[in-house]
Amino acid sequence: MKILMTATYFEPYKSGLSIYALRVAQSLVQLGDEVVVLTSQFRPDLKLEEDIDGVKVVRFPVCLRISKGVLMRGLHAAARHWVGWADVVNLHLPQFESPSYVRECRRQNKPLVVTYHCDLEMSGGLLNRLAGWGTQQRQTTVLRQADLIVQNSLDYAEHSPWLKPHLGKVREVATPIDWVRTTAEEIQAFRAKYNFEPDERILGLAGRVAAEKGYEYLIAALPEVLSVYPQTRVVHAGTWKGVLGEEAYQAKIEALLQPFGEHWKPLGFLPDDEFRAFFGACDALIFSSLNRTESFGIVQIEAMLQGTPVIASNLPGVRQPVRHTGMGRLVPLRNAKALAQAIIATLDEGKVSLPGAEEYLRRFAKQEVARTYQALFEEVLR
Structure with a gap:
């Protein structure tokens, strides 16, 4: 054809x-x-x-x-x-x-x-x-x-x-998605390469910087999260600088991040094997998108494949992976308080393997x- x-x-x-x-x-x-x-x-x-x-x-x-x-x-x-x-x-x-x-x-x-x-x-x-x-x-x-x-x-x-x-x-x-699971050795090598401490809690962000991603609400949630888990770090994998049409949003986010120093770390775009290790290293993936420009979020499936729960906005389409697998939590839009509470609850719970998730994920x-x-x-x- x-x-x-x-x-x-x-x-x-x-x-x-x-x-x-x-x-x-x-x-x-x-x-x-x-x-x-x-x-x-x-x-x-x-x-x-x-x-x-x-x-x-x-x-x-x-x-x-x-x-x-x-x-x-x-x-x-x-x-x-x-x-x-x-x-x-x-x-x-x-x-x-x-x-x-x-x-x-x-x-x-x-x-x-x-x-x-x-x-x-x-x-x-x-x-x-x-x-x-x-x-x-x-x-x-x-x-x-x-x-x-x-x-x-x-x-x-x-x-x-x-x-x-x-x-x-x-x-x-x-x-x-590429149906490939990372290994414990690859995750360990990833953590060592980027100097993550053994007791650090990693909240992952994946994708390019864009206004519909709602990073400002995660930044607003960080003080409450850090009060409970002070060793938490947000790690961004994806295009951080120079996204077409997003220059003003980039500047806004960088200004908001000034007080947080090393609690927010951009890695840039990663090769596929490191992306998989990144998802496996995260304690949770955050997907706090704001509007219909986000219809699903391929990175949610990629994180879940590596056993990592997702905290996602309760948006049509975006909410489907968490609903189908139970791997994570849904939060209301533009609600930093609810996002902080969901992050803390997920970190309290840790990673959980749920029956039935595998069948759903194989469709991808x-x-x-x-x-x-x-x-x-x-x-x-x-």
Whole structure:
């Protein structure tokens, strides 16, 4: 099967969406499909064409940047060619340029499967909010024309004002992860490399810095946590500096962190083996997201696979891993007091292995997710 995938950002960009798309593309190639990804040349040093583990990546120069969205030079002509090549087209939204692909799919009678990662709730200035609103409006046409829509959970879809009109063609598909468990030796080596003391309690944060992550509420919760567990340290794994469109939020968080010194430690983006050891080393993962721009949180599953409980916001979609596994606690949005109490209770309890969690987590193995995608593609091709 020849599959055309599109995403605004792709490898080496690091976000939940780009990692998701990469894992699905790689796994489909391993199953024998041909995959081409059209994306932006978001950095000028990136090659315009590249092979990544058998996935052909075609990048287009950015001619205009609006917040996190981009306009790409040469995309429209290339879309015509590559839609013609493909058996099926898979768009990963949000994506400002997505209507271009829809027009070509309609013109060339090609089936369209949309992977809808999240609604857009933009923070910041007027330009940011207008960019988010404009992108969301453009995507209404895409959702209307899609043959099928993939979402991480029906819980999220049922609460999204943009997906509600299309629930009949929404399919719940698990978020892909590498099904690999870390070892005690790898965790010990990780702790030694980053100089963590044996009695330290580690609260993990994973992912890029972004306003929807709600780090300010974790910072506000820290004094109460430290009063009970003074050896606690928040450790952030992921892109800490230079996230596109998040410069003002980054500055805000760094100002709030000034009083806490070494109680907050950013590690930067880690290789896969160290990410697994990081999740295994954490006493709890904190996922205090604030709005519908967060639809699930792939890092929750990655932490649970390593036996680590998660304290997550009670948001549609985001709450599903804790609900299904019992590994952690849910907290109300924007409530630092409740977050502190949940952290303390989780640290009191320690890591607990729960029967039934394994069966749920196995759904997220990237090979299984790719087979589900193959079945959906075959469905729309019939």
